[in-house]
Amino acid sequence: MALVCAATAAFILMSVRGTAERYKTEEVIAAAVRVVYLINRERLPPVMLDEEVTGIQVLNPKGQIVSTSARILGRPRMAAFRPSESSPQANKVLCHSPAFPEQCVIVVAFRVPQPDGMWIVYAADYQVPRYVNAPLVTALVGGSLLLIALTAFGTYQVVGRALAPVEAIADKLGVITATDLGQRVPVPKFRDEIRRLAETANQTLDRAEMAVEQQRRFASDASHDLRSPLTAMRTEIEEALLHPEEADWPSTGETLLESLDRLQALVTDLLQIARLDAGAPPKHDRIDLAELAAWELDRRQRKVEVLRELTFGTEVIGDRLRLARVLNNLLDNAERHASSMLVVKVDRDEDRCVLEVVDDGGGIPPDKREVVFQRFTRLDAARSKDAGGTGLGLSIARQIAESHEGTLTIEDSSMGARFVMRLPSAPKE
Known part of the structure; x- marks a missing residue:
């Protein structure tokens, strides 16, 4: 929105400045035409009081200033260019005019034929600033900031509501532990990507719960099956030690070997399952x-x-x-x-x-x-x-x-x- 507002403000300023500059050029031309009228009527005063433009100068065929406006009285010639032979009028924007050394001005030149030769009328007014005027810039900046603020607030509200289910899912996942895998994340009512995320998370929790339960059963069964041959071996040894003279040690040894064989087979299978579960x-x-x-x-x-x-x-x-x-x-x-x-x-x-x-x-x-x-x-x-x-x-x-x-x-x-x-x-x- 900030980029849109900046582009819109720039477009408005350029459009308004172009219109204002054309309007000001027309004002300068009108002021010069009035002076041409005075020359033709031989009513041109040495000092003019035309306040609609910044300055006017009239030059005789010898290039001497014979009439000027009161604002620039005593200043040098404002421009050196002349209209071409095919056109009575020419206008330029000058930023280094001798009469206006520190500002850019719009200068209009008119050729006025007279019995003693060609007279030149120069009329000038200050160029329209790039920002046109301060009230317009203030209005554009204020409106843009207000629109950006409203957009930010609306976006914050909309995104906050949209992500509220994600926050709820994150909070629920944060409290689920390996010992409490029975909980599930809340599923939003709207069928969108967040609902799919919640359903996928619940499916993952289902698989995790099944895997943990399977591991628990596996550990329980493994401990039981490992304990059985160990218990049998311990019983045989304790019984033989109670009556060592009467014990049949070869038979006891064979029984122990059978239990050891079973124990060895079980450990081998457990190692094989561990390798397979590791995904080798x-x-x-x-x-x-x-x-x-x-x-x-x-x-x-x-x-x-x-x-x-x-x-x-x-x-x-x-x-x-x-x-x-x-x-x-x-x-x-x-x-x-x-x-x-x-x-x-x-x-x-x-x-x-x-x-x-x-x-x-x-x-x-x-x-x-x-x-x-x-x-x-x-x-x-x-x-x-x-x-x-x-x-x-x-x-x-x-x-x-x-x-x-x-x-x-x-x-x-x-x-x-x-x-x-x-x-x-x-x-x-």
């Missing part, structure tokens, strides 16, 4: 999924019969160690639940490579197929059949599959549980 990117090696499955199956000790249906040449881009971890976690899970055998399949499905691990156990109910991928989840059947699992293997396997832009799901099967991992095929070389 996988390597980008070219891997034949069938060869990887054959290699892992060859080096494993079999607990049940394993049937292979491997299609070689199914290549993916990924981290060999992590994909091997997925296969071993699926095999460990399948072996714990299989009755007598399991099947490992590797094949290609359009632009995807598919790894399947199928067991002949009791299967997983459809309503539990997503639950088993949650951390520290073990179904009742798994708990009663084998307590060796940590409850983290399937969760780790799915996280690794998703870090490779793939999926790991449980699909329908004619027998047992069927785990299916799909990964993007490697581009052809």
